[in-house]
Amino acid sequence: MVVGAGLAGWRLVEALRRDGYRGAVTVIGDERHQPYDRPPLSKQVLAGVVALDDTTLVHPGSPHDVTWRLGVAATGLDVERREVQLAGGERVAATHIAIATGTRARRLATTAGERVHALRTIDDVTSLNADLARVVPGATVAIIGGGFIGAEVATSLTKRGYRAIVLEVAARPLLTVLGAEVSSWLEGLAMAAGVELRSSQQIKDVVVEGDALRLRIDGAEDVVASVVIAGVGAIPNVDWLVDSGLRLDNGVVVDGALQAAPGIAAIGDVARFAWSGPVGSSVARMEHWQVANDHAATLARAWLTGEHDAGVLVPYFWSDQYGKKIQMLGHPDPTDDVTRVHGDLETGRWLALYHRGGVVTGIVALSSPRALMLAKALLERPTSVVEAIERAPWAS
Numbered sequence: 001m002v003v004g005a006g007l008a009g010w011r012l013v014e015a016l017r018r019d020g021y022r023g024a025v026t027v028i029g030d031e032r033h034q035p036y037d038r039p040p041l042s043k044q045v046l047a048g049v050v051a052l053d054d055t056t057l058v059h060p061g062s063p064h065d066v067t068w069r070l071g072v073a074a075t076g077l078d079v080e081r082r083e084v085q086l087a088g089g090e091r092v093a094a095t096h097i098a099i100a101t102g103t104r105a106r107r108l109a110t111t112a113g114e115r116v117h118a119l120r121t122i123d124d125v126t127s128l129n130a131d132l133a134r135v136v137p138g139a140t141v142a143i144i145g146g147g148f149i150g151a152e153v154a155t156s157l158t159k160r161g162y163r164a165i166v167l168e169v170a171a172r173p174l175l176t177v178l179g180a181e182v183s184s185w186l187e188g189l190a191m192a193a194g195v196e197l198r199s200s201q202q203i204k205d206v207v208v209e210g211d212a213l214r215l216r217i218d219g220a221e222d223v224v225a226s227v228v229i230a231g232v233g234a235i236p237n238v239d240w241l242v243d244s245g246l247r248l249d250n251g252v253v254v255d256g257a258l259q260a261a262p263g264i265a266a267i268g269d270v271a272r273f274a275w276s277g278p279v280g281s282s283v284a285r286m287e288h289w290q291v292a293n294d295h296a297a298t299l300a301r302a303w304l305t306g307e308h309d310a311g312v313l314v315p316y317f318w319s320d321q322y323g324k325k326i327q328m329l330g331h332p333d334p335t336d337d338v339t340r341v342h343g344d345l346e347t348g349r350w351l352a353l354y355h356r357g358g359v360v361t362g363i364v365a366l367s368s369p370r371a372l373m374l375a376k377a378l379l380e381r382p383t384s385v386v387e388a389i390e391r392a393p394w395a396s
């Protein structure tokens with residue numbers, strides 16, 4: 001049984017069927033929709049070039065012998081009996097249970113309540129588009145949060161002709177994710193793409209003012225906008241597991257083989273898993289599309305073969321923002337040292353290595369996808385930064 005009809009859960013079903021599992025599969029999802037892809041929502045869908053229906057992950061060749069329980073939330077888990085309780089009280093048992101409930105958008109507590117949009121689901125996009133449809137072209141849209149989602153939303157809405165203002169609480173967007181140096185290299189991108197970016201903006205409240213919304217900001221002038229969207233992070237969906245006895249700590253804590261308890265695993269955004277990186281092991285939760293795919297493949301193999309070797313997981317994510325593509329391999333700490341090894345800031349194409357104690361911990365690239373992929377092997381086993389620069393695989 002898979003709880004959570006998102007990317008990780010659906011990829012697990014696909015892998016199980018592909019690898020020969022013929023038993024019963026039940027997928028429980030609290031959204032009314034069959035699994036769909038979220039990355040296009042803030043990019044092509046919001047920009048108006050891809051239809052919502054085209055984000056579906058269920059295609060004619062997809063597994064069809066699946067029992068769907070959509071629009072119903074799991075509310076509890078009995079670990080001993082391997083039984084999931086559903087809203088309404090029904091209980092469903094299974095030999096194996098995958099927890100794939102992902103994350104939800106963090107909501108800002110403001111006076112304007114639901115008038116401040118989030119962007120996580122198809123329903124969020126539908127509601128945002130309905131709000132945008134009632135305002136005039138060129139209207140001001142305020143985006144709270146200059147992280148990946150905020151920047152992508154601002155880019156897409158600028159393409160549609162809105163005036164996008166991004167309000168970022170930190171001194172620079174992505175400072176706490178990419179570190180001081182790399183975030184400084186990205187500083188001019190928003191402006192070049194026609195987006196107004198204001199940093200060090202602490203939102204005190206958002207209040208409704210007729211048809212518009214007024215954002216009150218600590219120590220700065222108010223912003224009045226027709227539509228407001230918050231992209232301020234995500235929270236793992238573990239509330240339904242609080243009485244289960246599973247270890248919860250910013251996600252479901254699982255081992256390197258993604259197991260939370262016998263027969264119970266967690267995958268994707270909700271999983272806080274033991275990860276072996278180039279400079280040792282750590283426990284991490286990663287909200288990356290590729291990690292959800294990799295987890296699903298690993299878990300299907302473990303369930304079908306009993307083989308619990310997760311192999312080498314090189315985390316990967318990308319973001320399309322301000323007309324550029326940011327890509328990252330590895331899971332560096334934002335305080336790791338950084339050396340730019342390819343390209344330059346002027347051309348807006350470059351590649352840099354993160355390193356700690358002389359060992360490469362991550363690779364970040366701006367609009368240099370080929371160079372990034374050529375460098376991936378540097379993270380498949382510990383590689384010193386000296387050796388990396390000597391080999392320079394990105395230049396091949």
Ligand SMILES: Cc1cc2nc3c(=O)[nH]c(=O)nc-3n(C[C@H](O)[C@H](O)[C@H](O)COP(=O)(O)OP(=O)(O)OC[C@H]3O[C@@H](n4cnc5c(N)ncnc54)[C@H](O)[C@@H]3O)c2cc1C
Pocket residue numbers: 003004005006007008009028029030031037038039040041042072073074075100101102103104119120121149237240267268269270286287288289290292316317318319320
């Ligand atoms: C707008 C947007 C853009 C993104 N862009 C990128 C990108 O460019 N690059 C990248 O690497 N990653 C990106 N991501 C992240 C990527 O989409 C996620 O890593 C991926 O969706 C994780 O899949 P998941 O299945 O773990 O979780 P989810 O996709 O969140 O799916 C979990 C599902 O479980 C459901 N659920 C939750 N609780 C319950 C419950 N109690 N009972 C039943 N069902 C439940 C949820 O409603 C949801 O449908 C983006 C995410 C968003 C929202």
